[in-house]
Amino acid sequence: MPAPVDVLLAVAGVALLLLALRSSKVEPRRWRNGVLVTGSLWAASALALDVLSPATPAVAVLALPWLAAVVLGLLFVGGAVSAAVRDGRGLAGMLAIVLGVAMVAATVLATAAALAGHPLPVAGVTVLLLPGYPGLAFISYLLYCLLQRRADARPAPVAVVVLGSGLVDGTVPTLLANRLDAAIEVWRAERGAGRAPLVLPSGGQGDDEPMPEGVAMAAYLVARGLPTSAVATEDRATTTEENLLLSREILRSRSLAEDGHLRVVTSSYHVGRSALITRSLGIDADVTGSPAAWHFVPSAFLREFLAAVTYRPRTNVAGLLLWACGVALLAYAAWPS
Known part of the structure; x- marks a missing residue:
């Protein structure tokens, strides 16, 4: 050349x-x-x-x-x-x-x-x-x-939406617990600043699950110190898009959906596609990730890429x-x- x-x-x-x-x-x-x-x-x-x-x-x-x-x-x-x-x-x-x-x-x-x-x-x-x-x-x-x-997540979200990822033998596995622990950290930081966002775990019930993911996630949050008044449960979603849409319905029923932005918490490998979906749905949200086992990330990220392409x-x-x-x-x- x-x-x-x-x-x-x-x-x-x-x-x-x-x-x-x-x-x-x-x-x-x-x-x-x-x-x-x-x-x-x-x-x-x-x-x-x-x-x-x-x-x-x-x-x-x-x-x-x-x-x-x-x-x-x-x-x-x-x-x-x-x-x-x-x-x-x-x-x-x-x-x-x-x-x-x-x-x-x-x-x-x-x-x-x-x-x-x-x-x-x-x-x-x-x-x-x-x-x-x-x-x-x-x-x-x-x-x-x-x-x-x-990208820096903004302070003062009106709600923290936690995306479900499946239960194991009816209990919250490590991957999902990491998401919930990250949401607890966000809630405590906001509480320390004088704010109290709603925490909204989201996930429906799979064929191999004895209860909806959202119910088990809510119980996990309450067991670790969050007051029941700070937790709302979404228990019907089966996809990331449904997680967000159904969570928005709950927030609208509480007159919170239009009051400010959301914080969406998911696993690190899932952040990119979740952010694309929030933008596509017109949801003002910051998406942050929680840790996942290193050996699990490459194959999980590849699946996320394929899902993002489709x-x-x-x-x-x-x-x-x-x-x-x-x-x-x-x-x-x-x-x-």
């Missing part, structure tokens, strides 16, 4: 980073914040590789998508293998392994062909480069979540089509054929 292109990459990288920082400060609950940072990193990596090896412009441009695709593919395989060891083999796990292996294999073949200058038809290059889009989407979601978690299917289908058109153009212009 000629020197003017390097200058353009440098300017684009800095501009995208500044836009990301400004956007995340104005509204941290936007996935586009992570997209902007990914664009900045992409420009920086392309610039660095072009300076080091100006004879391979296609490799410089595609290095980050290739890396991202391989990482995501390996996460699919690793998560499926881990689940199979823990819970036994299943169809979903086998499909995840096939998908992960296919992503890694296609990316490795494309990389080898580009480095060797091996001629390939445009259609073949486009197919081999398709995993780059979900790879970039994953990187952008990860960066969005990191930016979102750095939450905006049209956007991601459009993104995949644009990516396919872009790589086809790149293959036609820069790939030997």
Whole structure:
């Protein structure tokens, strides 16, 4: 690539980073914040590789998508293998392994062909480069979540909504207890400042649960010192979206929904998608995370990413089509054929 292109990459990288920082400060609950940072990193990596090896412009441009695709593919395989060891083999796990292996294999073949200058038809290059889009989407979601978690939660919420995560043998497991303990800390801090927000545990009853999650969560809170007057129970929700919508109904019945913002408490890996959903529903909320076991986080975060992708299917289908058109153009212009 000629020197003017390097200058353009440098300017684009800095501009995208500044836009990301400004956007995340104005509204941290936007996935586009992570997209902007990914664009900045992409420009920086392309610039660095072009300076080091100006004879391979296609490799410089595609290095980050290739890396991202391989990482995501390996996460699919690793998560499926881990689940199979823990819970036994299943169809979903086998499909995840096939998908992960296919992503890694296609990316490795494309990389080898580009480095060797091996001629390939445009259609073949486009197919081999398709995993780059979900790879970039994953990187952008990860960066969005990191930016979102750095946002400072505002004081004085009118209520603290605790999202349920399932009971084990009718009792509150460690993962859910961590969420409730984090909500207790928020309530005590607010109480120390002379305020008393409502604490609203939310969760319905699963087929394998003897009682609704919200009921067990409320009992946990009261047993640890919260007065019953400070706790309201939501016991019908089965999804994160229902957690938030049904909790808002309870707050509206108490004339609290319009009085200020909420604090939503969930596990660390679940913060990003929960924040996206609060914004989509028009709920003014800060979302904060509680600890989760380190060995549980990678597979749980991967599931969150997939759920976030399907939450905006049209956007991601459009993104995949644009990516396919872009790589086809790149293959036609820069790939030997």
